Amino acid sequence: MTDTMTAYSDGDIDTNFSAASPHLNELVDARYSRRQALLGGISAATAAVFGGAMLSACGSSAAEQAPPVTVSAGGSIATTSGRTVTLTGTVTGAALSSGWTQVSGPPVTLTVVNAGTATFVAPSVAVATPLVFRFTGTNASNVSTTADATVTVSPAQLGFVATPKSLADIVAVPTGYTVTVLYRLGDPILSGAGAYANDGSDTMFSRRAGDHHDGMSYFGLAASGNAPDPTNSSRGVLAMNHENITQAYLHVGGSTAPGGIRPEAEALKEMECHGVSVVEVSRSGSAWSYSPASSLNRRVTPLTQMRFSGPVRGDAALKTVFSTDGTSGRGTINNCANGTMPWNTYLTAEENWAGYFKRETGDVATRGGASAKANVSLARYGISENRPGNYGWATVVPADTASTIYARWNVTARAAQPADGTGDFRNEAFQFGWIVEIDPFDAASTPRKRTALGRMNHEGCQIGRTVAGVRPAFYMGDDATNEYIYKFVSTAAWSAADATATDRLAIGDKYLDAGTLYVAKFNADGSGQWLPLVFGTGPLTAGNPAYAFSSQADVLINARLAGDALGATRMDRPEWTAVNPVTGEMYCTLTNNSSRLATNTDAANPRAYADPKSTGGETKGNANGHIIRLRESGDTSEATSFAWDIYAFGAGSDLDPTNINLSGLDATNDFSSPDGLWFGLPSNISGQSTPILWIETDDGAFTDQTNCMLLAAIPGAVNDGATRTVTNTRDGASGTQATRVGKAPGTTLKRFLVGPKECEITGIHSTPDGKSLFVNIQHPGEGGNAASISSNWPANQSGGSATGSRPRSATIVITRDDGGIVGL
Template identity: 75%
Template sequence: MTQFDATLDYDDGDIDTNRSGNPHLNELIASRYSRRQTLFGGISAAATAVFGGALLSACGSSDADGAPPVTVGAGANAATTSGRTVTLTGTIDGTSLGSSWTQVSGPPVTLTVLNPTSATFVAPSVATATPLVFRFAANNVSNTTSSADTTVTVSPAAIGFAAVAKNRDDIVTVPAGYTATVLYRLGDPIASGVPAFANNGNDTDYARRAGDHHDGMTYFGLSASGNTPDATNSTRGLLVMNHENITQAYLHVSGATSVGGVRPEAEAQKEIECHGVSVIEVSRSAGAWSYLPTGALNRRITPNTPMVFNGPARGAAQLKTRFSADGTVGRGTINNCANGTMPWNTYLTNEENWAGYFRRASGDAAVRTAAGTPKENISLARYGITEGRTGNYGWSTVTPADTSSTLYARWNATAATTAPADGSGDFRHEPFQYGWVVEIDPFDASSVPRKRTALGRMNHEGCVIGRTIAGVRPAFYMGDDAQNEYVYKFVSSATWAAGDASSANRLAIGDKYLDAGTLYVGKLNADGSGQWLPLVFGQGPLNAGNATYPFADQADVLINTRLAADALGATRMDRPEWTAVNPATGEMYLTLTNNSSRTVATTDAANPRAYSDPRAAATNPNVSAGTTNGNANGHVIRLRESGDTSEATSFTWDIYAFGAGSDLDATNINLSGLDATNDFSSPDGLWFGLPSNVTGQTTPVLWIQTDDGAFTDQTNCMMLAAIPGVVGDGSARTITNTIGGTSATQSTRVGKAPGTALRRFLVGPRECEITGIYSTPDGKSVFVNIQHPGENGNGGSITSSWPASQSGTPTTPSRPRSATVVITKDDGGIVGL
């Protein structure tokens, strides 16, 4: 046997005293894994097989056991822009026990491991070029670490796609690397027991189907299970959208009919129910989006849905009708255009061209005068409800099967000579029940929507809240969509409290912020300054002594917002439509779609162009040659509140971008220097990316959608992406306007030319409008609405087959349907960047 020397000193375990024949660890590994193993699939896997778990990494660079070190590389330094997905790829030379990527410096990002050598991250939002350092480390079999660093320099966000060419195709065209998928179409069932949509004019029960003319829209994240809000969920949510109007010719078998001027009830019911709002559940699974036809929160809100009035005009004399003798309730919402998304998880829908639906017979003015309410005639005329109107679609002519029903009679605003003068016996006051902002709680299918009268009555296009700052009263921005109307701001009486965003009593929070405050109208001065003028009874001309319209109280001011704004001398604008607030700067952007009534003599600094835009005959027979005069192509104006506070009563402004074909005069018309990659006409929809992802941080992305007739000889309507600058980044300009033989100069304030920071992202199908946009919180799915494709055709002469044409030209034409598409990036990245 072997002898040992017992006189040896204390050895601290550093000598080998195991003389047995048992194998070493390396021998066990070699016997089980005969070929060379590397990384996690190699030595680390072998170690796991022996020990039942992975070995821990060790610090330091010495190798006491003498195992050969591994050599690692972290890849070359790289550069990218905010929002792009970056892949880090390391290399290992030698046998490795384990490896990892860690961030050493720079704004923190979330690293997602792809495999033992690779990881990805989304480049964070930055204002200037910013280096981020990452370290790749690996251990040899003795747990000795070797590492290497790489630097990724991130620059501010940039538009990241090749511009889509103008076209007149019958599909939704998106950039290379993107996919547009049809999600929710006119007539799609949203409740159990509703048959599939036949799309032949025989379909009914639109109160349980998708409505027509999809418009403003919001995505609300839903909890993974249950029906509560989750602002971070990008794979399950509620899609809430407006249905502004109808394409009547396609809803019926052979178009709309009437007998002796009387509309059939079945047709009118379809048409009415196709208006309003949809609430539907949507989800993403295995990369594909779908809507749930039987979602528990699915809901249609139509012109027949019960409503309540809140705010200063609740119970006002002008809101009293045969249906609501006390003026506190009403029925329905109609012609819902743009929207608003409240931080407390409610949806604002806005009543735009509601006035056109009402009949008003000749002689009505005399009846009102005799009843002692002559000023109602002034109000009705100011909102376009003149005598002799028959009302859109003739709903008031219907004789219902249920003779007690007033669902159709209410569309006749003519005062009955035998009814009480207070309006409680007829529907003379029904028009005053429309033109409001309506708040909806999408998470409670039984809740009753509330009409928020403090925000005024007009052709509400949208209502967008500005930045919310604790202790500061929030502002809500609105446009009145008609030629020569105004831009408005409502400032709440309540200061913002962040905790309200998570309240379960969402409509009560709406009561807090939307029922009391000050409504203002904008006045824009030639020097680039502006003022918010308060619409408050008793201030200035807003009193009983006003010669044009004697105001009785604050409710009267709000019901007759346009007349009050007239009295204050607000600036008449070129069809104020959507508003959007830059989440980084707080600047408010407003689309001014166009104005055919703008003349050379009536231009001003904020609405500076009056010109002629010739239009060539197009291949589509419904587009004819001609000339559009006035401000044919529209513009996007922006303003910055003084002191960057929502409570300000003054601001500065300039014009971000002028719509124009790139072939128009660059000196006097194409003032933004647009080219073939970004020329557009008639801006309408407007929306900034969400601050929950890079598209809404530091340098946010602005999306612009068009509703055009002047540019359709060259292209269908479109959507563009922009990264705009700030108010004042351009200069003053003087242009010469010319229409016919009349010319005059006009000064204005033009923002910095957008250049490549404005780019065409999407072109829609034939005869459509692009309107309505929202994204998931992560910015990786964008929802867009396509409204009234083929609107100039009918069942016998179909001019668009979309959305059936999205997957290829149908064998036979298909009736077109308004629909929602969802757009994703093929590599899974953030849309637009």
Template identity: 75%
Template sequence: MKTPSITAMSYHDGDTDTNRSGNPHIDDLVSARYSRRQTLLGGLQAASAAVFGGMLLSACGDGDDEAALVDAGASASTTSGKLVTLNGSVTGPAESFGWAQVSGPTVALSGAQTTTATFTAPSVAAATPLVFRLSSTSRDGVRSQADTTVTVGPAQLGFTAVAKSLADIVAVPAGYSVTVLYRLGDPIAANVPAFANNGADTNFALRAGDHHDGMSYFGMAATGNAPDATNSTRGLLALNHENITQAYLHPNGASGMGSGGVRPEAEALKEMECHGVSVIEIVRGAVGWSYVPNSGFNRRVTPLTPMSFSGPARGTPQLRTRHSPDATTGRGTINNCANGTMPWQTYLTNEENWAGYFRRDAGDAAIRSAAAAAKENVSLARYGIREGAGGNYKWTSVTPADAASTVYARWNATAAKDQPADGSGDFRHEPFQFGWVVEIDPFDPASTPRKRTALGRMNHEGCQIGRTITGVRPAFYMGDDAQNEYIYKFVSVTPWTAADASAASRLAVGDKYLDAGTLYVARFNADGTGQWMPLVFGQGPLTPSNAAYAFADQADVLVNARLAADALGATRMDRPEWTAVNPTTGEMYCTLTNNSSRTAAGTDAANPRAYSDPKSTGGATSGNANGHVIRLRETGDTSEATSFAWDIYAFGAGSDLDATNINLSGLDGSNDFSSPDGLWFSLPSNVAGQTTPVLWVETDDGAFTDQTNCMLLAAIPGTVGDGGTKTVVNTLGGASSSVTIRIGKAPGTTLRRFLVGPKECEITGIHSTPDGRSIFVNIQHPGENGSPANITSNWPYNQSGTAAAGNRPRSATIVITKDDGGVVGF
């Protein structure tokens, strides 16, 4: 209908704007649409969280304007190292969605752009909340979000203890898998045939050696040859080959081993090449870990490999031989036991029971005395090379095809009457060329390994570097593995520089830190304190006037470190083996494996047990049959300290032994062990090595083998002084003693058995990838008491099922992974 014209009216029906306010026009509202909806969303989330929990509907509308419904899931609790899954959901029109961390220690989210993300719970000292937000954005930009909280508690061991076992298999906890990676005889170069394992195989310079032992993983860049300390899918594995199971290496066992027998050259060469070190490239693919048989990085270092000497003893007359008249070079390394992983990406291999390989005929002492070298007799005897020794494998009986070869004659340390007394015409000084820490650059197969004489000569077990702190001189901790020997540390003269960790010339960095410094030996006092005593020529008894051994100079002190430690009054220990340093506290742990010669009268606070341990199969072991783990904390928490506090972390014992005087740590069926040997802390590059790092303990046992094969245990230890004191009463052989000890807090559930190995093996060698999701462990000499006619183990052939009869056992490296992909141990 037409509106009539009325002059009195000031407006017409709907045609006139009478709203003079400053309120926005609808056009303004339309243009501001998205920002208004975002503001509404934020307010709704804050107001509605208590009602809807982790699920929020952020806005309403029609068609494409409708927001998604987001649910971040319920809050949860976990512990450090566990793999956590965030299960959220997005319902409705979502163009994109994903997770982000809102608060708490930063973690790496995997699958962040999905509704199901995962992360590894970070290392924390106390319960710590982490907040995560799941957000969704619709096609027209409407955003929805919801939060959830995961509270992380301190680390706990996250597996059920493996039972003791006498089975012929590697047993690990439920939820874990074992892969056999690298076995005796595996080829490491092109055109080397597969290992037949019937005794006919040759060319072990290009095959895996025997008796796998200490081991380190070095990450590599995804392509090329550069180190990458963060890479957990490609790397180099360096590992020791300590010894051999001689019978299995030949078709019908070894020939010529009887009295007056002569060894065939082919057998002796094979045995020699089976010792030493392997460096191999390994990769993790879609189906797991494997080694790269034809990699250009693959390398064997054997007793035949050229070596150079560095440090204070380089060129000293005691290293002079027919092969090296100037005493600067040598041939090979042997009986390599534990190891060291240097932050500048080199590998330390350590010569342990090398003395047993040498022959020394009757009359040698008289020849040396006549040549005014009588004090060499004192040294040789102190290191266990006595007249009448024939050498472990009789390699000196070989008549080589090459008449000029000294490959076998070098193992005869007898002085030749018609040769110069300075040792330049024979091999009387060859034993002085062994017993060292040897540094290898795993990334340069053409490099010459260096024997670091500043670290002293002994039965070197491990050599572990302590924490590296810029401006502080680093320390390197070592055990001398023999009954009643000592614990040592070397402190470099050079303060640590962080840039050296990525230096291109790795052995040059080794020169910087390992060739000059002070070697110390430990004395443990009954009150829980101790001193590091310097092995420095001219100080105290380390002089030419010393009655027991006349030290000539610093090189003489280092070549004869045992004699120097004797003179200083160091504490005689129950076979010091591996050392390990807690990456958080800097405390050093050392395994004291056992000591059959420890008597009740000879006990002390640091070595307090002497007892008889009966076996169910008959007989008994005595002394300190089960061993213990000692630990120390440097004064001021600095590697440069010359004093320390100490206690005993754990005593090995069967849970059935006397709790008052033998099973002092209160071990039960889940964690009782004997003869601790290998020792290692998880890496600080992952949560297993942070805040409360995991300690791994391996055994090499003869006292507990009536109940179980050797094992690997995991622990979350406390700190020095967290326990108290106990008094131990020892009764052995009709004698008795009472000793007050410093003992750590009982391990309880913080120590747990993780692995049990196959028959007659030793568990030794351990390292991991930087992310802690793959752990490498060595199984040494399974079935070692057998022979080709009496094979006592079929491992590793039976690891995945029943093995065919007749398969000879093989030492091997295994990889242990968690089935859910998490950090091993948690």
């Protein structure tokens, strides 16, 4: 056998002889002329094709390299979360490329403007945090030169100049912001309703926007179809409440009642103006509009079919001639605040529902006397004898003699009818005062009244932070003088998978139909307890001398009586609740309390004083209201105890700083009667690390100086202030009261918006990106009438002549002119 050995050859053995690829020289010649090659050198030509790595490998000398470029990354930058930062780099010398990359710090998305410029939005941080960015310039030899820029991001700050107080008939916002009127009373949303004439002649309000726009939520929609998309900030549905009506503007010449009988057409219009709207909205460029023909559009009114769920479903107290088994009912009314559920449903709260019912003289005796349970219950909720009922709907004689849509507003028991209520409407009032859940993505679904959350003057229902495996809490105020703050803790522990379920009301069944309702007791030392409203425990038994509770359903129907029995703390009109998405702390507005005396204050409701008006007269009690906050023990929604303090006291900046203006408010942030309350969403920087708290007012005490307003705050935390002792003086009496006051807000609280004449600012939500803020303007010009119009808003918002135009409640959208996050 013969071995043939091939010696090493530095030849063309592994050379590619294919004609498909050009030779090096051909590549060079294709890009550079002979003159350019001579001027720049073969090194530069080769770098254009292969880059600097080949030059290094070839060992070219420095003389053959292109000269390096010089770069600058600019100076250090200081900014705050949510602000847009511009990085500007410069290159001196001939460069093939340049650009920015992030080296360290919380990651951000860089948007390239040009080769030397990039922008990003400063991320949310809790403390000052450096971010380093590198600017790189590359020369023709593919040699890079770099320079670094450090951007130090501090926690979010309010990024606008405070809006001055105003008595003008317009919505005013800071410079750099734009207001768009989106959805007004009477706007058509369903087929059959024509354009709104706004002269009192309009009908078909079950197909139009209702009146008194109030609590509101935005739900993102998929780009096409009707499925939820919680990330979509350009297409969504707005669900909003229509709390009440400005009756004087709804009819041609005002309301009438010839012979004490309301005309059916007027009463029907007024009823249909109450309830809830669900309407699709979208943004094209920077312009928002609503879709009048969307299949998602819906009106829920006092006439809409309802289903009861939870412990009270089927209880004897819910039985009427309409629902003899106590499982269903008609409508929802006086819907004020709201709740946005993580499984994409809308909660609406029935607030001042009791005033709509007529009760004739003699009804107490028919029901068994003053000590009869039904009479005790009706009285505790404000339904006394000889009351006509709001708007006199019960007086209507309908054309359809079989109709009961008007008779239901009279709760007088008829002696000739069965005592169980199945023959009349004696129990109709017990069908109201609940939290109602609506699926905004299914216009054919039946809303559910969630009875496990108790019956009261519900002022919204705000869910706390959701943590997997932990039972969520839902916070509620009872909006009436000296009423209580409540919390409902679900029996079901939270599962993140429920957020994307398609049977959304079934998820509501899971979390809202079983659990424990609690009422709050605030102690003088800054601690508090959640007292359970559970039948058979403590005083909640048949042996209670004030009211003999017979079941858990009885306790829930009469949550106020249960709170009385447990010794809960009587508060200064508890209204909206809001939960800080970062800390879990719950805030609650206590709007005011004219009955608060110098002798009956407590630590959680510490002020009683007289507030003189520049126009004459004065308001008394806790005239300007305050905002209380609490932090659950162990930071868990399941806690039965908490710590509390008062975040801010409403007051004019000219009032006594020692005993009234306890938060040190000035002309940029003084306010009165806080009502609406909402934190920015955690899907954007306004709800991260140091979230924005939005505060809306519904005021009668400060209106000599300003219309109602919206303020933005970046609050601290419970117990960031100190204990104070207040000296109260009212009606010749005086007394001292110790309380717990949060750190003075200073520049972390600013007035953002002032509304038109005689309005309330209420209802607030935003798109997921925080760049569009929806706000409701309720009852502008409410003091006028058709013959003497006191506001022309919103027809005058764009600056044109609107003389003679009747005012309309409306939803507005606020955006920043630079496209940034609102408020920061």
